[in-house]
Amino acid sequence: MAWCPFAERLELQPESDQQPAIRPTQFILHSIIAPWTPRRTYEYWQTTNLESHFGLGYDGALAQYIGTETRADANYLANRRADGTGAVSIETASNTSGSDPWTDAQVEGLIRLGVWLHKTHGIPLRICRTASDPGFGYHRLHADWAVSGTSCPGDARVAQFKNVIFPAIVARANGQTAPTTPTAPVEEDPMAGFTPDDVAHSVLYWLNQSMSATPEKATGHPLANVVPALNAKFKAYDAVLAALPAKCKLTPAEITAALADGTLKVTVTVAPKAG
Ligand SMILES: [Zn+2]
Numbered sequence: 001m002a003w004c005p006f007a008e009r010l011e012l013q014p015e016s017d018q019q020p021a022i023r024p025t026q027f028i029l030h031s032i033i034a035p036w037t038p039r040r041t042y043e044y045w046q047t048t049n050l051e052s053h054f055g056l057g058y059d060g061a062l063a064q065y066i067g068t069e070t071r072a073d074a075n076y077l078a079n080r081r082a083d084g085t086g087a088v089s090i091e092t093a094s095n096t097s098g099s100d101p102w103t104d105a106q107v108e109g110l111i112r113l114g115v116w117l118h119k120t121h122g123i124p125l126r127i128c129r130t131a132s133d134p135g136f137g138y139h140r141l142h143a144d145w146a147v148s149g150t151s152c153p154g155d156a157r158v159a160q161f162k163n164v165i166f167p168a169i170v171a172r173a174n175g176q177t178a179p180t181t182p183t184a185p186v187e188e189d190p191m192a193g194f195t196p197d198d199v200a201h202s203v204l205y206w207l208n209q210s211m212s213a214t215p216e217k218a219t220g221h222p223l224a225n226v227v228p229a230l231n232a233k234f235k236a237y238d239a240v241l242a243a244l245p246a247k248c249k250l251t252p253a254e255i256t257a258a259l260a261d262g263t264l265k266v267t268v269t270v271a272p273k274a275g
Pocket of ligand 1 (some may be wrong): 029030031139150152153
């Protein structure tokens with residue numbers, strides 16, 4: 001198991017010894033909806049079945065509760081997948097509605113930890129394109145990362161992730177120095193770097209959100225039949241991708257590259273259920 005050298009080690013037991021190993025392939029950012037120090041978060045984890053790997057206070061104080069090669073339970077299906085891969089998670093101090101931006105000290109802490117995870121575990125420098133795709137993300141990015149949907153880490157922080165934090169992780173990991181706060185408003189396409197698959201997943205996520213918010217209307221909703229079919233299609237697609245490494249004797253990175261350059265195509269057809 002790996003412990004970050006610049007985080008205070010507050011090892012959470014019995015989870016740290018008892019939870020299964022993972023191969024960390026993702027880093028997922030959260031807001032804890034409380035203005036807590038890492039030690040207060042540690043005390044909270046002792047009262048629940050949940051926990052993150054890391055905690056980050058408003059002042060940049062960083063603590064680690066679980067080794068990064070052990071499962072932590074903050075991201076639902078991404079905690080540990082059937083192939084043994086899983087996500088490293090961080091909970092960060094926020095206000096009680098999750099509406100405030102990360103402080104400069106938090107932004108710097110997230111960048112520094114992101115670079116360390118890239119260098120230590122080879123987490124690739126991209127935003128996760130699907131729920132199981134290796135890379136960087138924030139909790140609400142993929143529906144499979146939350147039991148019943150979430151707005152975590154909040155709109156202001158999603159914007160910081162896209163405009164400041166993730167670009168700075170990439171720049172610093174590549175040996176460039178980049179300011180952690182923009183000196184001028186960033187005029188950037190908010191969809192930059194999004195693939196059609198990302199867009200489809202996002203649309204599906206919001207459809208699910210809007211329909212689950214009004215379940216009594218779901219049956220009459222014009223999209224009521226479409227959403228389950230799309231859900232099934234993406235689940236099937238993820239399952240096919242997960243099975244490919246064993247079937248093709250390729251690494252996940254080789255499969256990702258083959259999908260990107262078009263030498264590999266995956267087609268999933270979901271037939272409507274009879275009756
Ligand atoms: Zn979260």
